[in-house]
Amino acid sequence: KQEVTQIPAALSVPEGENLVLNCSFTDSAIYNLQWFRQDPGKGLTSLLLIQSSQREQTSGRLNASLDKSSGRSTLYIAASQPGDSATYLCAVRRRTGGFKTIFGAGTRLFVKA
Amino acid sequence: GEEVAQTPKHLVRGEGQKAKLYCAPIKGHSYVFWYQQVLKNEFKFLISFQNENVFDETGMPKERFSAKCLPNSPCSLEIQATKLEDSAVYFCASSSPGQLLLNYGYTFGSGTRLTVV
Numbered sequence: 001k002q003e004v005t006q007i008p009a010a011l012s013v014p015e016g017e018n019l020v021l022n023c024s025f026t027d028s029a030i031y032n033l034q035w036f037r038q039d040p041g042k043g044l045t046s047l048l049l050i051q052s053s054q055r056e057q058t059s060g061r062l063n064a065s066l067d068k069s070s071g072r073s074t075l076y077i078a079a080s081q082p083g084d085s086a087t088y089l090c091a092v093r094r095r096t097g098g099f100k101t102i103f104g105a106g107t108r109l110f111v112k113a
Numbered sequence: 114g115e116e117v118a119q120t121p122k123h124l125v126r127g128e129g130q131k132a133k134l135y136c137a138p139i140k141g142h143s144y145v146f147w148y149q150q151v152l153k154n155e156f157k158f159l160i161s162f163q164n165e166n167v168f169d170e171t172g173m174p175k176e177r178f179s180a181k182c183l184p185n186s187p188c189s190l191e192i193q194a195t196k197l198e199d200s201a202v203y204f205c206a207s208s209s210p211g212q213l214l215l216n217y218g219y220t221f222g223s224g225t226r227l228t229v230v
Contacts, residue, residue, distance in 0.1 A: 036221075043204065043223035089156070100169060101146075101219070103156035 023090030117222035138207030
């Protein structure tokens with residue numbers, strides 16, 4: 001059974017700091033891994049999607065890495081800004097089971113101005 | 114449209130009442146997924162459809178929950194005789210066969226917040 005764990009559960013950093021969010025998963029047989037952002041009371045915004053054959057993806061100040069063998073992914077946010085404050089969710093799509101996606105519990109990030 | 118439209122945004126029901134949530138997928142998307150988000154961000158997969166056919170229902174509670182995707186109508190998720198623990202945000206996502214086969218992600222709606230009192 002696939003389980004997705006995110007550490008830390010919450011993080012508070014001063015503006016401008018670089019930070020890393022961690023995600024681990026128990027079953028390496030995945031199709032892809034996706035990082036989402038969720039603002040309070042809102043839906044999910046897809047940030048980055050890494051296919052199982054890839055090792056990283058970059059978009060602006062965001063960089064996500066994937067190490068399938070160790071069951072880990074990191075989301076690196078450079079030069080954090082108060083607007084980055086949100087909950088960041090890691091999700092993996094399994095190779096079996098109808099394209100179902102398993103989500104982690106998220107990391108709540110607060111960037112102080 | 115280019116967004117997954119979920120209605121209503123908020124729904125309040127007394128315990129024991131019925132709740133019905135709607136999802137209009139992006140035009141051309143034939144896969145629809147329902148997720149339940151309870152406290153502390155735990156997302157739980159409920160059910161998926163390929164057009165009007167159930168694709169995967171392994172997450173659906175056996176009792177009280179049902180879902181449909183009928184042609185030319187929004188998809189729906191219905192909860193009979195709601196309980197306090199059904200309080201959650203229910204998200205719908207859609208995808209096209211091409212997106213799934215190419216290993217792209219889904220597009221999520223903004224959710225329906227169900228509060229059972």
